[in-house]
Amino acid sequence: MILTVTPNPSLDRTYEVPALERGEVNRASGDRMDPGGKGVNVSRAVAAAGRHTVAVLPLGGAPGALVAELLGEQGIEVAPVEVAGATRSNIALAEPDGTLTKINAAGPELSADEAASLLTEVRIQSAGADWIACCGSLPRGLQPSWYAELVATAHAAGARIALDTSGPSLLAALREQPDVVKPNVEELAEAVGRPLHTVGDAVKAAEELRALGARAVLASLGADGQLLVDDSGAYFASAPVETVRSNVGAGDASLSGFLIAGGTGPEALASAVAHGAAAVQLPGSVMPTPGDLDPAAVRVVAEVPLDRALTEPAA
Structure with missing residues (x-):
């Protein structure tokens, strides 16, 4: 079983528009509503x-109830922690050329009791988990050290933990030795405090996070x-x-x-790339099914192209 933790979930509405024109009435050619948040998507x-x-x-609130309902319809078991504030609602505008404009709400502020209840629920649910995926930004009310506490809780329960967050939350959690962290190239550059221009730059940054x-470290390099x-070396x-x-x-x-x-080795990396490649070809935040995957199209190499320039370098 894979347990996911999403401290700041959302109700996501995605509109497909022919072209986004500021200050004008934009008519959508399609739209969908999904439960959102990085852990929810996992x-x-x-x-x-x-x-x-x-x-x-x-x-919390009507948006929270709808998130739980939508997740249930997708066969996902929900372990909710009731909070006083309403779950945030986000909007995404998708254009045919792949350009995506997102408007993300801040979300509710969690009280100290609510933050403690969330950690307690993770502790309860982690007993049967093979992996715990902790993903996304922290809501107001949770300190950056909260993810570090969660990693320690997961390891105490005997579960492996995957962490997908950024900034102070990521850096604070590293001391608890998460089993895998998943930054994108911008988050990787932020973590080491310098620009990344090549695949080799990204490898060095990943090695620093391991240190x-x-x-x-499973790092997304965008279109590249x-x-x-990991311990066995580097794979691309x-x-x-x-x-x-x-x-999305x-x-x-x-x-x-x-x-x-x-969750380990080049075979897992190949599966990650197959799933990511399938997802970007689907509308909104639709998640790929096995029929959407093309594993044969994935190429994994141990000889990492260190000098290869990144298509979208991180400043």
């Missing part, structure tokens, strides 16, 4: 693959592919994508693929 991808998942998340405590750095993987329809949740689908395939 659970959705795990469920789409036919695997068992439990989603721990704080929920700070991360047991493995993904990088895995990529897959061709014909048309990018929406990248693609990184979360990728993490799901990595964990479904065992």
